[in-house]
Amino acid sequence: MVKSKFGLLALAVAVTAALAGCGGGNSNGGSASGSPSASPGASGPSSSASASGSASPAADKTPVTFTYFNANSQVPDIDSDKTEIGKALEEQTGVNFKLQFPVGDVNTKIGTMIASGDYPDVLAPDTAIDKILDAKAFIPLNDLIDKYGPNIKRVYGPYYNLMKQADGNIYFLPFSAVVGDYIPNPTIDQGAFWIQRRVLKEFGYPKIKTLDEYFDLIKKYVDAHKSEGLTGFTSLTYDWRTMGIFNPPMHLAGYPNDGDVIVDMQTHKANVYADDDVTKRWLKKLNEINNEGLYDQSSFVNNYDQYLAKISSGKVLGFFDYGWEVNQALQNIKKTGNDDLDYMPLPIVFDDTIKDQYLDPASFVDNRGIGITTSAKDPVRIIQFFDNMLTEENQIMIQWGFKGETYEVDDKGRFYRTPEQIEMLKDNAKQESIGFTYFNYSWPMYGQGSTLSDGNSLSAGRQPEVAQASFTEGDKLILSKYGVQTFSELFAKPDDRPWYPAWSISIEQGSPAAIFQQKSKDVKLKYFPKLVLAKPDQFDTIWNEYLNEFHKLDVKAFEDTLTQSIAAKIAKVTGNSGS
């Protein structure tokens, strides 16, 4: 009897202990709406430092660590003070950041954050920014900037109108606030038709402009090298990276990247081009070259890694893509040192008479940025850190690095890099340890293309001295064959487009326009592969089928929504600049 009673007692104790353990974790239950979101109206806490209007109030420098989730990049997580730049900033302010990056789908990760109400202190949500704004997860920054951010005011002041949301509050700091004169990028980081240099070399560096000329050249090369197992042309259609196949018609017709629409220069009306003749012409051409065996059929099945690997193999002769998307593969090719396998970006258009508009006009991307969330424990310290980042000295450190280590200054005060420094910086590991990978973008910053007060370019890549020094022999050779100094000189100068870029116009979650975007993408992904891979005589029948399906969707609602937003953006920009 004693034994079983004792056993029973032990059991009871164990059960109670287990219950106590379970009890603690229940507060998060399943109720998403119970999350205690701080009322968005609360501005920064009463400042503990002096409120003098001169340079930022004597800031508190006690060491503190905040978390920052950056959805813009996919690089290894790190503590900012493990990088040289981060360490220097920490010495100045006492602030260290735990930098976190997404693995996989950004939308689901952000959705989880919203549902739990538990955000990192600082957040750059990239494409999911509309959700974050909808969920009121960012705190308004107006008062914080007024009190603690003189540098922020200096840099972002001219753009305030574009940064304010409908309720007059600024919720995040964008990355494109250009300071000083605008310097365009000497290399192509946006859209272009890329062709492998050995193709151009073999035929004496011809000047090609039209789509037909482009593919004819590729065909000639493949015919001359049949045994090498070359792929004529490939595209990427994976997840949201569908621009490789969706966007060319827009560019070939002489328009810059406005996303799903072509915006008329006079009427400023938005027109979805996926059902227009320009798309038909593009797909018909792809269908033709597929019939000749030049098109990479697995384009529609490959994921992003497989696509990059294919290009890095050097067996692909041509593709259409945006420099930033294909850059990893291009770097791999550059590392091999074989210039023939490298690629040349060209502004290809449908016909001779069309002026290309591949280069981006100077613009303000107002729907990407970095904000402070409602979960932040000390928004004042964070704003002070941001403000400190925006001094010119720190911007130089963030973009150029450390004098003597990653850049030099000549006797005229111009910044430059020695060949050894350029070589050293080609290594991704070095970029990470210095901190360029982590700080070059996605923080409050002078916009890319800004000019410093002494005339140097903010971005090292756009400084002519650096750009030219980092050109390889092959680059310089091919540029001289085409009679230009930089790659972007081959492209036409961009016309002024105050609404640019239309793809950054935010669409309300769950609105008919948003649903149209998702459904039209599905229809396109279903039919474009069919159209390209079909037998040429079936093309027209399938095209008509596609048009039928496409027109069942609410195209007009989308075009109208965008036209309205474009008009509003134009009003904001031209009304504001006062020129």
Add this chain to the structure above:
Amino acid sequence: MRSDASVAADVPGAAAARPSGIRLFVRRAMKQKSLLFMSLPFVLWIFVFKYVPLWGWTIAFQHYRPNLGMFEQEWVGWSQFKFLFADDSFLRVIRNTFAMAVIKLVLGFVTAITLAVLLNELRIAAFKRTVQTISYLPHFISWVVAANIISTALSIDDGGIVNKVLMWLHLIDKPIMWLGVGHYFWGILGISEVWKDVGWNTIVYLAAMTMIDPSQYEAAEIDGAGRFQRIVRVTLPGLRPVIVILLIMNLGSILETGFEPQYLMGNGMNAEYSENLEIFVLKYGISMGNFSLATAAGIFKTVISFVLLFSANHLARRVGDERLF
């Protein structure tokens, strides 16, 4: 195997007072109090995590915005359900979900039982253990890795061994883009899932087979039953209770086909066959921040699963078999 061992509550000599109803229940509970104590934490856990959150089903009837409190939400009645059912891709999505679920269920059962039976017949213990280990290793690979392996193996480029082997055997004369043909997807998915989970699923059956009385085998052998006949007459009937219970449980979760393989191996070309309910909800629900739609789809799945579970159980009871409840 009966799920609860009933204990005779009779105390010899107390023939007059046969307790019934509540008193019987209390009597039995007191006799089994240690069992009850042990299961109490789990019952509580289930209650808190599976039943209490059900009040969140109200989200399906609202246009849910996370930052507003529950009573400030906008009520939209059945419109989320209407969107779900009225969408013309919905029928296709349901068809895909069911087809893939049935394929997974049938193939899963057949292959697992077959493999278990075959393994059971092995005499050399070392070989048996090796085969078992190799067969359940793929279970531990995440679908991300597995999908990558599969799509590389099926590609028409250099890494595509499937095409290479088939061409070497002269069964096809040019490489087939397997993941680009819609109606191959179900077959590819079935085979992939079998490869991944067959080893794991055999574990339960192998365990159940050890419970079969060996004297039955001896009796059968004496009666002149060959190997195959012993399997059919002794092993399989001995496994029947386990099979039925597992079948009923799997039917209940039939709609949880998961979404990883479909998401990772799906693309524009096979979307008509690869898109299942989960992916539909991902695209129109979670990705658009439309939690209400996601909840509505979840409710729909629960209702269907419920119906299936009860029917299966009822059927099992009718046939006189073991049943879950």
